[in-house]
Amino acid sequence: MTLRLPDSGAAVMPDGRRVAPSALRNADAIRDLLKRVAPSQGRALELASGTGQHVAALAQALPGLDWHPTDRDGANMASISAWAASAGAPNIRPPQVLDAGVPGWGAAWHPVGLVLVVNLLHLVSEGVARTLIAEAAQALAPGGMLAVYGPFLRGGVATSDGDAAFDGSLRAQDPAIGYKDFADVQGWMAQAGLDPRAPEAMPANNLMLLADRRKT
Numbered sequence: 001m002t003l004r005l006p007d008s009g010a011a012v013m014p015d016g017r018r019v020a021p022s023a024l025r026n027a028d029a030i031r032d033l034l035k036r037v038a039p040s041q042g043r044a045l046e047l048a049s050g051t052g053q054h055v056a057a058l059a060q061a062l063p064g065l066d067w068h069p070t071d072r073d074g075a076n077m078a079s080i081s082a083w084a085a086s087a088g089a090p091n092i093r094p095p096q097v098l099d100a101g102v103p104g105w106g107a108a109w110h111p112v113g114l115v116l117v118v119n120l121l122h123l124v125s126e127g128v129a130r131t132l133i134a135e136a137a138q139a140l141a142p143g144g145m146l147a148v149y150g151p152f153l154r155g156g157v158a159t160s161d162g163d164a165a166f167d168g169s170l171r172a173q174d175p176a177i178g179y180k181d182f183a184d185v186q187g188w189m190a191q192a193g194l195d196p197r198a199p200e201a202m203p204a205n206n207l208m209l210l211a212d213r214r215k216t
């Protein structure tokens with residue numbers, strides 16, 4: 001099923017780079033936070049890379065990490081590759097197709113220092129979200145970090161009229177999806193054996209939920 005999303009009309013550059021407005025808006029804040037908290041070395045696995053805008057910016061800002069962009073949709077590989085080429089960053093590996101909601105990928109990717117996912121959890125069911133978190137925990141090396149960015153409910157409530165309307169439009173399209181409560185997500189992280197940190201406030205009422213895999 002194709003969801004109707006505010007960013008569905010991403011522009012396309014002559015070299016094949018697609019440009020999602022939301023990624024333009026949040027990339028700097030995500031970069032600045034990850035520069036502060038992410039491991040400085042090792043492999044970084046990005047789930048649901050979409051256009052590839054984030055991995056291009058992050059690979060430049062965190063050059064000690066070896067970045068692996070992925071997405072469920074093979075049609076996104078060309079744009080991710082075009083963004084990687086434009087960034088000129090030697091630490092971006094070729095994109096791979098990966099459905100984060102299908103169990104089994106975590107052990108195959110172990111060990112990675114960072115798993116990042118931006119703006120996906122509200123678009124998938126609770127079952128897919130829980131699988132993603134459990135598999136990410138399997139993929140992480142001891143001391144590694146899971147970083148989950150997006151819009152979340154707080155105490156079961158949306159933080160603005162715009163968020164409530166977007167959440168409602170998602171649930172109208174598919175009752176199984178929609179905003180997750182950040183406390184539920186932190187609970188799923190803990191069930192997966194990770195230690196959630198305090199949520200990081202991000203622009204436009206969004207949060208970055210960070211969780212660490214213990215060193216021992």
Ligand SMILES: C[S@@+](CC[C@H](N)C(=O)[O-])C[C@H]1O[C@@H](n2cnc3c(N)ncnc32)[C@H](O)[C@@H]1O
Nearest residue numbers: 023048049050071072073098099100101118119
């Ligand atoms: C709203 S876009 C976000 C893209 C990018 N992270 C960003 O913030 O610009 C959602 C992305 O999730 C991908 N996606 C959806 N379900 C997925 C899944 N189960 N596993 C991996 N990627 C998925 C879609 O193909 C799409 O690229």
